[in-house]
């Protein structure tokens with residue numbers, strides 16, 4: 052396993068090398084099974100969701116007999132597998148221990164699953180774009196084989212579990228020493244929330260999410276740290292682990308993700324701390340150290356942690372609006388975060404900046420962004436906006452809630468964030484089903500769409516004359 | 524004058540010819556005065572606004588003595604010059620006949636001004652992009668001279684005045700025959716609303732905008748037609764006038780504008796008619812012919828007519844949300860409409876469609892879109908969204924209104940539309956000043972920004988290796 056892992060690593064390295072001197076266009080793709088990414092990912096997630104829904108429908112899964120509806124089970128399973136975190140029923144109160152363990156297993160498998168699939172697809176894309184270079188250099192070409200995939204899954208499982216174990220133990224220790232919980236119960240709660248945190252699942256066992264810990268940095272900061280790590284994405288984690296102190300060796304992807312994430316976390320923390328500073332229903336009554344603590348915690352959440360320690364529904368409309376924008380962008384690629392992803396956002400920013408400076412080429416970190424990457428970022432963003440706008444219009448028509456609540460809920464679902472102004476359980480059934488679809492689409496849509504685009508790209512170049520309309 | 528006009532026309536034609544076989548990149552621009560478009564446009568508009576504000580501050584301009592504040596005068600002048608249409612005071616009640624004539628003159632000069640400046644800038648851009656072709660073909664190169672500009676202004680004045688006169692007479696006739704107004708008064712009202720309609724100004728002399736005519740197709744349809752014509756933009760009007768029945772001879776710009784406009788008008792009419800069909804405060808009580816009439820009228824308004832015949836504040840949140848999106852896109856380039864413009868929206872749609880189909884080049888109507896046009900459309904859209912988002916956050920913080928009202932007001936101001944849920948007069952002064960800035964930025968920002976981008980573009984091509992991050 053370590054052998055294939057090393058091979059994969061060296062392939063990752065080589066693809067980064069190719070990236071440096073790479074090219075952008077290719078002939079028709081060969082069709083391997085794992086090169087039909089959309090179908091594969093959809094099928095895998097759908098299967099796990101069906102199993103999860105079935106298990107949650109069992110009488111043993113809930114505390115009261117026969118009270119779980121299909122939509123409740125489906126919603127919970129999708130929310131867990133997609134590590135979204137919205138909830139129509141209170142996780143700690145509605146589900147039995149068995150139900151909670153099902154939810155935990157769904158979170159874990161959803162997290163590992165999405166990291167694996169997205170990493171695989173990312174590798175496939177990078178391989179496609181490195182292939183010509185490789186051929187022209189007469190280098191050995193190898194397909195990804197089952198061993199590679201197994202090794203990738205194993206590595207992801209190990210890295211994520213390591214993070215989860217560390218956070219879980221820290222949480223459990225704190226629950227024992229400071230809250231007097233019995234060790235086993237503390238361990239269970241620690242594990243559940245540690246796993247939920249690293250996987251950015253946003254589901255808590257407490258009815259009020261983590262509000263009871265609103266003043267405890269030893270609970271909030273480990274959880275926030277796990278969320279940040281999980282949201283960066285596996286490729287970035289892998290590179291950071293190897294070259295943490297050598298940013299110059301990072302790939303363009305890691306540089307963009309880390310820079311954009313730092314900017315977005317900073318913006319989130321700043322916005323929430325300042326906008327809520329005097330809100331009597333949120334940060335207002337707290338002392339300034341706690342304001343800062345909660346500001347940092349809630350500044351991290353929109354990028355798709357999803358826990359809360361103050362009532363999101365009581366936040367100022369301005370905070371909700373900023374949060375909506377942050378949730379839409381989301382976290383890093385091939386991680387447990389959702390949204391259009393940090394790199395997509397970074398690409399748009401870089402393009403705009405290059406245009407403002409009048410540069411015909413888009414340069415960033417010593418690389419030139421390919422036109423196809425720009426068009427894909429634009430397409431992904433536009434289509435995501437279209438999905439969000441369509442769902443928003445539908446919910447505005449069919450529910451009595453206001454734009455800020457609806458838009459917040461829709462973007463939270465599509466960005467698999469899990470924050471809510473509190474309207475989720477009150478939505479009519481067909482609106483909850485729409486949220487299920489949004490979570491599913493938001494989880495696998497951007498990944499499969501972007502890689503499908505990248506893989507389908509052809510060399511076709513008609514010789515049509517170039518033209519421009521008047522812009523603006 | 525006809526000579527220089529013919530020269531300009533033939534230059535327009537030639538630029539379209541070049542467009543067919545054109546190229547995209549150029550050396551550093553020569554610096555003529557009219558090639559510093561941003562400064563020129565800003566200065567011209569600022570000057571007219573200062574004069575207009577001064578005139579409106581005169582005691583003779585208002586009905587009561589000494590009751591006009593600086594912000595009221597400034598807001599009205601900016602709203603008129605930018606043909607925006609938002610109002611903090613009731614035009615018909617607050618202003619005297621003299622004040623109304625000032626407003627009318629501001630609307631007319633603002634409309635002609637923006638069409639002239641935008642057409643000039645469009646020509647400059649197209650010339651820049653045709654220049655190399657011209658040189659390589661050893662063709663005569665001539666700069667735009669003062670005669671060209673004069674002839675352009677004259678032609679714009681003639682075309683717009685012709686449209687306005689026709690609509691004004693139709694309206695006046697109807698006001699005399701059907702509403703029993705005395706002929707002079709009917710003519711005055713006809714002219715005011717005809718000019719306001721063609722220039723998409725959205726300011727009416729009646730306190731309730733055009734609500735009193737909500738059942739009268741002989742008033743609403745001519746106004747809607749004038750608004751549609753004005754919103755297409757001068758270059759499109761000129762081409763339509765010459766080749767109305769030969770769409771194959773239209774330039775790419777005209778094809779994109781007409782197609783996108785048809786789509787957006789259709790979407791607006793459909794959305795408003797269906798979403799408001801049963802709303803008891805808007806279309807609900809009407810018979811279905813009037814529902815359709817008002818649906819058509821209000822479907823046209825968001826693209827940036829700005830009149831209303833039903834209370835916009837009473838519309839369903841879903842209608843407001845759709846209207847916000849339509850207002851953001853706006854109308855055609857180099858016309859009196861605002862927004863990011865139909866071509867910008869069309870370019871984005873075309874890019875997304877090409878990506879979905881896996882085409883490496885973006886083809887539309889037998890032309891290949893240049894990468895720079897794509898990047899400019901993306902930049903303009905992103906920066907416009909940033910302006911809208913920033914202003915929205917500011918107003919959410921400083922006013923008690925909800926997201927749908929604020930976002931509607933901000934996009935209406937930035938898109939120089941003039942529709943409002945009714946909060947404009949109730950906003951605090953500094954919020955009204957922000958709206959003034961938004962109208963000003965929305966009027967001249969996209970035009971000057973996009974042409975500045977196009978003109979600044981350089982041939983610089985570093986030889987950096989291409990790279991791509993993971994998108995999505």
Ligand SMILES: [K+]
Nearest residue numbers: 135251357468
């Ligand atoms: K989440």
Ligand SMILES: [K+]
Nearest residue numbers: 607723829940
């Ligand atoms: K207007």
